[in-house]
Amino acid sequence: MTSMVAGTSLVAELLGGPRPAEWKELREAAEARLADRDLPTTADEDWKYLDLKVLAGISFSPAPRAAVDISGYLLPEMVGTRQVFVNGHHAPHVSCASAVPAGVRFFPMSTASEACHALGSMGHGVEKGFFEDLNTVRFGDGAVILVPKNLKVALPLHLLFITKAETPAAVFPRVLVVLERGAELELVEEHHGAGTYLSAPVIEIRVAEGAILHHERVQRESPEAYHLGTLRAEVAKGAQYHSRTLSFGARLSRQQPWIRLAEGAQVTLDGLALLDTDQVADTHSFLHHAEPNSASHQLHKCIVDGKARAIFNGQVRVAPGAQGTDAKQQSRNLLLSEAARVDTKPQLEIYADDVKCSHGAAVGQLDPEELFYLQSRGLNADDARNLLTYGFAADVLTHIPVASLRRALRQLVLARTQAVSLGDLT
Amino acid sequence: MLSIKNLTASINGTPVLKGIDLEIKAGEIHAIMGPNGSGKSTLGKVLVGHPSYEVTGGEVLFEGQNLFDLEPDARARAGIFMGFQHPIEVPGVSNASFLRLAYNKKAEAEGREELDPLEFDDFIHEKIKLVAMKEEFLDRSLNEGFSGGEKKRNEILQMAVLEPKLAILDELDSGLDIDALRVLGDAVNRLQRADRALLIITHFPRILETIQPQFVHVLSGGRILKSAGKELALELEERGYDWVLEEAAAGGAR
Numbered sequence: 001m002t003s004m005v006a007g008t009s010l011v012a013e014l015l016g017g018p019r020p021a022e023w024k025e026l027r028e029a030a031e032a033r034l035a036d037r038d039l040p041t042t043a044d045e046d047w048k049y050l051d052l053k054v055l056a057g058i059s060f061s062p063a064p065r066a067a068v069d070i071s072g073y074l075l076p077e078m079v080g081t082r083q084v085f086v087n088g089h090h091a092p093h094v095s096c097a098s099a100v101p102a103g104v105r106f107f108p109m110s111t112a113s114e115a116c117h118a119l120g121s122m123g124h125g126v127e128k129g130f131f132e133d134l135n136t137v138r139f140g141d142g143a144v145i146l147v148p149k150n151l152k153v154a155l156p157l158h159l160l161f162i163t164k165a166e167t168p169a170a171v172f173p174r175v176l177v178v179l180e181r182g183a184e185l186e187l188v189e190e191h192h193g194a195g196t197y198l199s200a201p202v203i204e205i206r207v208a209e210g211a212i213l214h215h216e217r218v219q220r221e222s223p224e225a226y227h228l229g230t231l232r233a234e235v236a237k238g239a240q241y242h243s244r245t246l247s248f249g250a251r252l253s254r255q256q257p258w259i260r261l262a263e264g265a266q267v268t269l270d271g272l273a274l275l276d277t278d279q280v281a282d283t284h285s286f287l288h289h290a291e292p293n294s295a296s297h298q299l300h301k302c303i304v305d306g307k308a309r310a311i312f313n314g315q316v317r318v319a320p321g322a323q324g325t326d327a328k329q330q331s332r333n334l335l336l337s338e339a340a341r342v343d344t345k346p347q348l349e350i351y352a353d354d355v356k357c358s359h360g361a362a363v364g365q366l367d368p369e370e371l372f373y374l375q376s377r378g379l380n381a382d383d384a385r386n387l388l389t390y391g392f393a394a395d396v397l398t399h400i401p402v403a404s405l406r407r408a409l410r411q412l413v414l415a416r417t418q419a420v421s422l423g424d425l426t
Numbered sequence: 427m428l429s430i431k432n433l434t435a436s437i438n439g440t441p442v443l444k445g446i447d448l449e450i451k452a453g454e455i456h457a458i459m460g461p462n463g464s465g466k467s468t469l470g471k472v473l474v475g476h477p478s479y480e481v482t483g484g485e486v487l488f489e490g491q492n493l494f495d496l497e498p499d500a501r502a503r504a505g506i507f508m509g510f511q512h513p514i515e516v517p518g519v520s521n522a523s524f525l526r527l528a529y530n531k532k533a534e535a536e537g538r539e540e541l542d543p544l545e546f547d548d549f550i551h552e553k554i555k556l557v558a559m560k561e562e563f564l565d566r567s568l569n570e571g572f573s574g575g576e577k578k579r580n581e582i583l584q585m586a587v588l589e590p591k592l593a594i595l596d597e598l599d600s601g602l603d604i605d606a607l608r609v610l611g612d613a614v615n616r617l618q619r620a621d622r623a624l625l626i627i628t629h630f631p632r633i634l635e636t637i638q639p640q641f642v643h644v645l646s647g648g649r650i651l652k653s654a655g656k657e658l659a660l661e662l663e664e665r666g667y668d669w670v671l672e673e674a675a676a677g678g679a680r
Contacts (some may be wrong), residue, residue: 374511374516375502376507381499391517
């Protein structure tokens with residue numbers, strides 16, 4: 001009972017205070033929905049394994065503007081194509097969009113509200129999530145990316161969300177990405193931070209007919225952070241959306257991607273979570289094959305050490321009439337300690353008969369045959385173990401198109417898997 | 427170099443090797459042949475320390491050292507190499523990184539200088555010519571998505587990188603077409619020297635036309651039934667294995 005009361009006051013607290021004036025209708029609708037809702041609890045089937053009680057004990061307040069040194073986050077391929085948001089506010093002095101090609105619109109929402117009529121429209125008719133609505137009520141600023149018809153953007157765009165919390169803060173990053181017909185883009189979205197804070201980002205994406213979006217998502221929040229993210233993507237006829245979500249940080253995190261595939265759409269939804277100490281990372285994904293002949297490919301990997309816990313719930317729905325659907329899902333998990341834990345649940349709902357759907361879930365330790373093979377080449381047992389652990393994770397990084405990001409993440413994985421002693425494997 | 431005396435081994439409590447005796451000297455090439463399920467692959471795996479097998483008796487000395495005192499990785503660093511029939515795939519680790527790591531671990535153990543990525547790049551480009559491997563296979567994950575033949579090519583590349591004293595090649599010819607078999611056979615021949623030895627494990631005599639052994643042993647039921655020169659391989663090609671088994675049975679009855 002205590003937690004209920006505390007939960008209610010948390011919601012009131014998060015909703016209170018001055019708020020931005022734009023998108024009034026959108027915000028009011030979200031607020032009306034929230035009026036009937038509380039913070040999700042483990043009694044909620046969807047939140048069964050992720051206990052948010054810990055949030056109720058923290059008093060979050062809006063994060064003020066702050067100055068940050070971003071030199072450690074810069075990537076050479078994206079020097080002139082970045083927008084930076086600090087504590088939810090756009091940071092013009094450290095942003096630089098000078099290399100963004102003409103025609104592409106890449107700007108903070110606060111400067112261009114008229115372009116954002118699509119905001120809040122992805123996943124129309126689908127129930128909004130608690131943190132999604134919270135974001136809609138509270139978000140201050142965010143990024144808008146619009147790529148016009150048939151424009152293939154050569155340089156990747158970089159979105160940096162940095163939170164610096166002196167006292168517990170709440171931030172609500174918001175992103176809207178629209179690729180018009182035949183457009184192509186690579187987008188890198190990163191979340192970094194320091195201190196105790198709650199970040200509830202909402203990313204909305206529309207990939208129009210024949211367009212292709214590659215989306216790399218890096219979550220490196222502070223170890224005391226709470227990250228509760230929502231992604232809504234609508235992938236139109238013959239369009240492609242390929243995303244990879246890499247979770248390293250946060251005390252507690254949840255990724256909730258929802259993707260609708262139209263006819264012939266192709267989607268990749270890969271994920272990697274590297275967890276240690278008492279981290280909890282939850283992925284609840286929903287792939288909706290709404291029309292015929294679409295394909296989705298999902299590989300979700302977790303390495304869990306210490307007392308950490310990984311949760312995966314992968315829902316795939318093949319709508320009636322969505323014949324020719326090809327859906328592959330794999331959840332693979334490596335447990336490195338006795339106290340580590342994984343809960344994985346594939347959930348297939350198939351309402352069409354001519355489909356190819358496969359799923360698999362594996363939880364375990366390293367394969368003794370693989371260990372032996374490496375040992376037979378002269379690597380001692382520890383080195384072999386570390387190399388395989390590294391490889392298990394690095395597998396998800398292999399096809400990251402931005403070389404410097406790929407290298408940086410491989411270094412991070414090397415360090416986190418005790419494989420550094422093996423030298424430079426990147 | 428290698429001295430096997432009355433070696434017995436089992437898997438899950440079932441005896442597979444029932445008393446093997448074999449002497450291999452530096453510079454020699456030996457072939458172990460036999461029907462399927464004879465125990466010939468087991469012999470190779472026991473020598474390199476595969477964890478599924480339990481050694482139940484006998485001894486194996488490698489350059490005077492008791493092999494079973496050494497962990498599998500120490501055996502490799504001591505100079506024993508096995509080319510596997512079914513090499514394992516390791517996603518996420520590039521072939522080149524893995525080869526450099528294996529090379530450097532061995533160099534470290536021998537007190538030789540380790541190679542940095544650039545030096546190794548030059549080194550490995552010479553080696554891949556030997557096995558006619560395409561460069562792209564260096565950047566791909568170790569064995570991942572390689573065809574059967576490409577995996578075998580990669581095994582011999584590893585052998586060329588590690589330059590073992592004793593190489594055990596298990597069913598090298600399986601999954602290889604004739605051209606690839608000739609390329610890899612030639613590569614193995616070029617790696618052979620007076621201070622090295624080869625143990626070829628094979629069901630089919632075909633590979634022994636390229637890699638010509640001085641000694642051929644027929645293994646069946648966990649025992650070596652017959653040992654002779656390379657002419658035995660030709661005879662097996664013509665007559666199959668049954669006559670050796672029958673001869674051994676008759677010999678046993680006498």
